[in-house]
Amino acid sequence: MPEITYREAVTRALREALKDPRVFMMGEDIGAYGGPYAVTKGFLHEYGEGRIKDTPISESVIVGAGIGAALAGLRPIVEIMTINFTLLAMDQIVNHAAKLRYMSGGQFSVPLVVRTVTGGGAQLAATHSQNFEGWYAHVPGLKVVVPATPYDALGLFRSVMEEQDPVIFVEHIRLYSTRGPVPDELYTVPLGKAEVKREGSDLTLVAYSRMVHVALAAAQQLEQEGINAEVVDLRTLRPLDAATVVASVRKTHRALVVEEDWLTGGFGAEVASRIQEGAFDHLDAPVGRVGGVEVPMPYASNLEEAAIPSPERVVRRAKELMGA
Amino acid sequence: MKAVERATKEQLREYLWQMLLIRTFEERSSEQYMQGKIRGFLHLYIGEEAIAVGAIAALQPQDYIVTHYRDHGHALARGMDPKAVMAELFGKATGCSKGRGGSMHLFDASRNFMGGYAIVGGQLPIAVGLALAAKYKGTDQVALCFFGDGALNEGEFHEAMNLASLWKLPVVFFLENNLYGMGTSIDRSFAGGRQVYRAAEHYKMPAREIDGMDVLEVHQAAKEVVEWVRQGNGPYFLEARTYRFRGHSMADSGEYRKQVEEEAWEHRDPVVTFRGLLLEERVLTEEEVAGMEAQAEAVVEEAIRFADESPVPSLETLEQDVYARP
Numbered sequence: 001m002p003e004i005t006y007r008e009a010v011t012r013a014l015r016e017a018l019k020d021p022r023v024f025m026m027g028e029d030i031g032a033y034g035g036p037y038a039v040t041k042g043f044l045h046e047y048g049e050g051r052i053k054d055t056p057i058s059e060s061v062i063v064g065a066g067i068g069a070a071l072a073g074l075r076p077i078v079e080i081m082t083i084n085f086t087l088l089a090m091d092q093i094v095n096h097a098a099k100l101r102y103m104s105g106g107q108f109s110v111p112l113v114v115r116t117v118t119g120g121g122a123q124l125a126a127t128h129s130q131n132f133e134g135w136y137a138h139v140p141g142l143k144v145v146v147p148a149t150p151y152d153a154l155g156l157f158r159s160v161m162e163e164q165d166p167v168i169f170v171e172h173i174r175l176y177s178t179r180g181p182v183p184d185e186l187y188t189v190p191l192g193k194a195e196v197k198r199e200g201s202d203l204t205l206v207a208y209s210r211m212v213h214v215a216l217a218a219a220q221q222l223e224q225e226g227i228n229a230e231v232v233d234l235r236t237l238r239p240l241d242a243a244t245v246v247a248s249v250r251k252t253h254r255a256l257v258v259e260e261d262w263l264t265g266g267f268g269a270e271v272a273s274r275i276q277e278g279a280f281d282h283l284d285a286p287v288g289r290v291g292g293v294e295v296p297m298p299y300a301s302n303l304e305e306a307a308i309p310s311p312e313r314v315v316r317r318a319k320e321l322m323g324a
Numbered sequence: 325m326k327a328v329e330r331a332t333k334e335q336l337r338e339y340l341w342q343m344l345l346i347r348t349f350e351e352r353s354s355e356q357y358m359q360g361k362i363r364g365f366l367h368l369y370i371g372e373e374a375i376a377v378g379a380i381a382a383l384q385p386q387d388y389i390v391t392h393y394r395d396h397g398h399a400l401a402r403g404m405d406p407k408a409v410m411a412e413l414f415g416k417a418t419g420c421s422k423g424r425g426g427s428m429h430l431f432d433a434s435r436n437f438m439g440g441y442a443i444v445g446g447q448l449p450i451a452v453g454l455a456l457a458a459k460y461k462g463t464d465q466v467a468l469c470f471f472g473d474g475a476l477n478e479g480e481f482h483e484a485m486n487l488a489s490l491w492k493l494p495v496v497f498f499l500e501n502n503l504y505g506m507g508t509s510i511d512r513s514f515a516g517g518r519q520v521y522r523a524a525e526h527y528k529m530p531a532r533e534i535d536g537m538d539v540l541e542v543h544q545a546a547k548e549v550v551e552w553v554r555q556g557n558g559p560y561f562l563e564a565r566t567y568r569f570r571g572h573s574m575a576d577s578g579e580y581r582k583q584v585e586e587e588a589w590e591h592r593d594p595v596v597t598f599r600g601l602l603l604e605e606r607v608l609t610e611e612e613v614a615g616m617e618a619q620a621e622a623v624v625e626e627a628i629r630f631a632d633e634s635p636v637p638s639l640e641t642l643e644q645d646v647y648a649r650p
């Protein structure tokens with residue numbers, strides 16, 4: 001199977017979406033500049049200004065105009081440069097995009113895709129290294145997609161373009177250059193289906209986005225020590241496939257949720273809660289969590305590295321849960 | 325030519341009818357609120373009727389309307405059924421938003437009535453998007469966006485004005501300047517001075533101020549502006565001076581306005597003035613006007629009866645319409 005990067009997968013997904021004339025893109029520096037992460041390089045030339053729209057630095061109106069265009073029957077894909085900047089568009093995302101179908105009694109649809117970039121680890125410090133996908137997953141009316149691999153980025157995006165509701169599609173800043181197999185044949189990855197990335201019998205590591213790779217690396221280390229970890233990739237936060245997670249924990253009897261975000265009020269707490277609801281009688285240890293250290297992200301490389309969950313931290317916590 | 329001579333008798337009668345309908349609807353809504361039939365926030369449009377009626381009469385059916393939470397007048401002027409609007413205020417299944425939105429969130433897809441929005445300023449970016457879609461598809465639709473003076477100071481206002489002007493989008497930004505945002509007068513909230521419409525200058529957007537108490541002036545201006553925008557000339561900013569005769573919502577102490585100021589504006593009551601004009605110009609007779617007033621009472625009475633007798637939404641609908649598919 002040919003290997004491509006995560007960036008190439010997103011680019012391919014967007015090119016496919018743009019075959020539909022109702023689809024157009026808007027965002028900061030997606031055109032002339034080629035995209036802040038080079039995802040839309042060459043698009044302006046190829047598709048023209050009518051469909052690849054460079055906007056002012058105006059996050060509210062980027063999302064709001066996307067909502068309006070979606071209400072009018074188009075399929076806008078808007079880009080907010082990073083998830084940190086979506087805070088300036090939160091009114092549009094949370095108060096409007098997520099509400100209009102319900103509040104209009106089903107009269108209106110908002111088939112809007114908001115692409116954005118999450119995550120730390122690029123030494124961009126506190127304002128540019130956050131993980132707010134969990135906040136959006138809190139809101140009924142939104143869907144939140146968090147691919148970890150090139151395969152999923154493309155497959156999930158194809159499903160996203162079939163949605164009639166607003167989707168926050170969250171790419172990870174440190175995954176763009178990672179590679180993975182992606183078939184040339186058409187396939188899709190449905191929303192709301194977690195994937196068992198690695199089978200194991202001793203404990204379940206649950207993760208999404210870049211933390212899937214951290215969990216996989218941890219699982220490998222654990223194997224050296226005779227601990228056989230299963231790894232589940234959530235792939236979407238809303239809808240959340242709790243059933244796959246619960247089934248895994250019922251088999252392994254232990255669970256460790258790994259997230260890059262802060263733990264307090266974080267999405268991992270939701271996952272932990274679903275596990276205890278669905279597998280309480282099967283648990284041999286309390287559900288564990290590993291997350292970002294609760295500080296605004298520091299700039300210095302060593303401090304930043306210490307703040308983000310590493311395979312080593314996951315291994316340590318997993319061994320505690322195993323009583324080892 | 326006098327303004328009244330520019331319109332046909334049928335048009336003049338229709339404007340008066342709509343204004344009477346809105347006035348009656350609002351007065352009776354207020355009463356229903358007191359009786360506990362309507363709950364939550366209720367923002368009345370009394371005093372501002374000339375704006376919705378004059379402006380919306382300038383639209384074509386394919387055009388879009390977005391507005392704020394003070395939206396009953398706009399909904400009725402767009403031809404929405406008073407029964408469906410009243411039922412929405414009552415939180416009934418037969419409401420125009422199936423009882424999900426209430427007074428502040430009226431919707432009607434069949435009339436491109438894209439909603440009442442209750443986050444101050446939130447509707448402006450959405451209006452820009454509707455206009456963007458019209459331009460993208462090459463239709464001749466216009467988006468008419470109403471907002472209050474309170475929205476002037478929101479970031480979303482500036483983002484929307486800038487983008488609409490930059491991309492020459494067919495939006496009419498229609499400021500209903502009633503001089504107050506809740507209890508805060510515009511002099512205490514807006515640094516741009518008394519000529520508020522000049523806020524558009526910064527965006528190279530044409531703008532003008534009109535008398536929001538005069539339905540014919542509003543209509544004439546809206547007609548010119550909507551057609552100008554429809555021609556592809558880009559957005560336009562209209563500021564209508566007006567006054568709300570009641571409190572901000574039903575829970576308003578009303579202590580922040582001076583009685584002399586209120587009386588001066590009430591003197592210019594848009595419904596009374598226009599009715600007087602049509603009588604004076606012999607467009608309508610006293611009997612005809614009395615008949616229309618009785619008719620408005622009857623329509624609203626029927627709307628109340630309908631709302632009252634309608635079922636509440638069934639509990640099975642609670643989780644419907646969150647997504648097209650979960």
Ligand SMILES: Cc1ncc(C[n+]2csc(CCOP(=O)(O)OP(=O)(O)O)c2C)c(N)n1
Pocket residue numbers: 394442443444445471472473474475500502504505506572
């Ligand atoms: C973003 C936001 N902030 C505050 C409020 C509370 N609020 C509701 S209406 C209002 C006053 C708005 O005044 P204006 O825009 O002039 O409209 P008017 O009520 O005068 O028609 C305020 C502060 C809100 N709904 N949304």
Ligand SMILES: [Mg+2]
Pocket residue numbers: 472473474500501502503504505506
């Ligand atoms: Mg006001």
